[in-house]
Amino acid sequence: MPKVVMRGNEATALGAKLCRPHVIPAYPITPSTMFPERISEYVADGELDCEFVLVESEHSAMSAAIGAAATGARVATATASQGLELMHEMLFIASGMRLPIIMAVGNRALSAPINIWCDHQDTISARDCGWIQLYAERNQEALDLMIMAFKIGEDKRVLLPAMVGLDAFVLTHTMEVVDSPTQEEVDKFLPPYKPDHVYLDPKRPITIGSFGTPEFYTEFRYAQELAMSKEAPKVIDEVFKEWERTFGRKYQMVTGFECKDADIILVTMGSMTGTARETIKKLRAAGKKVGLCKITVHRPFPEKELKEVLGGAKVVAVVDRSLSLGYGGPVYAEIASSFVNDAKKPLLQDFIIGLGGRDILVKDFETIVSKCETTMKTGKPEKAIDWINVNYEPAGVK
Numbered sequence: 403m404p405k406v407v408m409r410g411n412e413a414t415a416l417g418a419k420l421c422r423p424h425v426i427p428a429y430p431i432t433p434s435t436m437f438p439e440r441i442s443e444y445v446a447d448g449e450l451d452c453e454f455v456l457v458e459s460e461h462s463a464m465s466a467a468i469g470a471a472a473t474g475a476r477v478a479t480a481t482a483s484q485g486l487e488l489m490h491e492m493l494f495i496a497s498g499m500r501l502p503i504i505m506a507v508g509n510r511a512l513s514a515p516i517n518i519w520c521d522h523q524d525t526i527s528a529r530d531c532g533w534i535q536l537y538a539e540r541n542q543e544a545l546d547l548m549i550m551a552f553k554i555g556e557d558k559r560v561l562l563p564a565m566v567g568l569d570a571f572v573l574t575h576t577m578e579v580v581d582s583p584t585q586e587e588v589d590k591f592l593p594p595y596k597p598d599h600v601y602l603d604p605k606r607p608i609t610i611g612s613f614g615t616p617e618f619y620t621e622f623r624y625a626q627e628l629a630m631s632k633e634a635p636k637v638i639d640e641v642f643k644e645w646e647r648t649f650g651r652k653y654q655m656v657t658g659f660e661c662k663d664a665d666i667i668l669v670t671m672g673s674m675t676g677t678a679r680e681t682i683k684k685l686r687a688a689g690k691k692v693g694l695c696k697i698t699v700h701r702p703f704p705e706k707e708l709k710e711v712l713g714g715a716k717v718v719a720v721v722d723r724s725l726s727l728g729y730g731g732p733v734y735a736e737i738a739s740s741f742v743n744d745a746k747k748p749l750l751q752d753f754i755i756g757l758g759g760r761d762i763l764v765k766d767f768e769t770i771v772s773k774c775e776t777t778m779k780t781g782k783p784e785k786a787i788d789w790i791n792v793n794y795e796p797a798g799v800k
Contacts, residue, residue: 403581403649408572410541413580414506417548419450421504423492424475427455431486432436432518433570437480460485464492464503471501472610476552476594477606479503482570486524490531495627496563497532497626498597499611502555503563506548507531507671510570511758519759520570522672523534525700526724527777528731533768534564534634535701537671541578543566543698546651549583553592553641561599561631562626569673570759583649587788602663634702635669655699656707660686664693666774667715667748669708669737671697672723674755676760681767692771697733705740712737715748717774721767723756730754730787751783755790766790 428438444450471477511517538544551564642653722731734752741747756762778782
């Protein structure tokens with residue numbers, strides 16, 4: 403496999419190209435604009451034989467993707483932030499029609515105020531739309547996950563769309579060395595998409611996405627849920643193992659680091675995981691029993707895998723780069739619900755950090771661990787939901 407220095411956006415564009423999509427509709431938005439730029443170059447240079455469709459908005463991009471996928475085409479696109487939210491209506495339709503569209507999302511904060519830097523609010527806000535959600539820590543993962551997403555989503559047991567999240571600027575615009583599979587290797591790993599389910603064909607007219615009355619709608623949603631919660635985890639594990647056998651890089655829905663004897667475990671997603679890992683190494687060298695749990699697959703939610711990694715800890719610190727206003731961290735809420743019926747469970751603490759692109763540093767994770775050590779001594783968090791690096795405290799609010 404050749405080594406290439408590239409940005410995260412270039413990695414997802416290359417991943418899409420290697421999968422030989424038939425149609426790529428796209429509308430540019432920071433920080434994902436480089437994806438359609440690279441795709442347009444591939445098409446113009448004759449390196450990619452596909453329909454590259456320029457549209458007038460992100461809503462139109464997803465609408466075009468749905469139309470193309472409904473004909474049995476392999477489809478990819480990319481967006482970020484406000485663009486993903488403009489697609490929101492169509493995200494439900496893509497999933498409900500069981501169309502395995504693959505989308506790279508440059509994780510970016512939502513307005514207002516206007517912000518173009520990284521957090522996870524955009525994809526987290528779309529977590530209930532019925533899309534598989536994968537999060538990359540590095541550009542290598544952005545490339546690999548993009549390719550694997552096609553194989554996962556197109557599996558006839560799944561037939562669901564998938565999005566690959568990569569952090570704005572931290573990954574999308576940062577150059578890293580990436581091992582790129584050859585076209586021949588990807589062709590062997592990912593065969594041509596030949597849907598064996600019903601799709602649009604002028605020679606045999608049908609209706610897709612028709613009216614769903616109360617007598618039938620629940621069953622459609624139940625079928626979606628079974629595909630997501632029961633079938634997708636099995637297929638994801640299979641594809642991850644095949645990828646490791648083929649390319650030598652190991653992926654798991656949830657990955658533990660120094661967790662077996664850890665009293666305190668941090669839970670992270672995305673690029674901040676690398677900083678957390680370096681912090682763990684530093685603290686371990688100082689004799690502290692601290693571990694790290696990295697989430698790669700957020701949908702389907704990896705409850706069983708998380709409980710296996712986190713179950714032995716005394717304190718679990720969920721580090722959220724997003725916010726459910728009026729509650730706290732969304733990932734924290736889901737992990738807390740996983741342990742709700744367990745007689746023996748760790749103390750859970752939530753930390754909101756890095757919103758709008760604010761840097762996440764080693765000292766921030768050291769602060770989190772220090773707070774968890776206090777919790778371990780007292781048996782109760784001082785704050786169940788704690789904000790890290792907030793420079794403003796309004797008068798009269800406690």
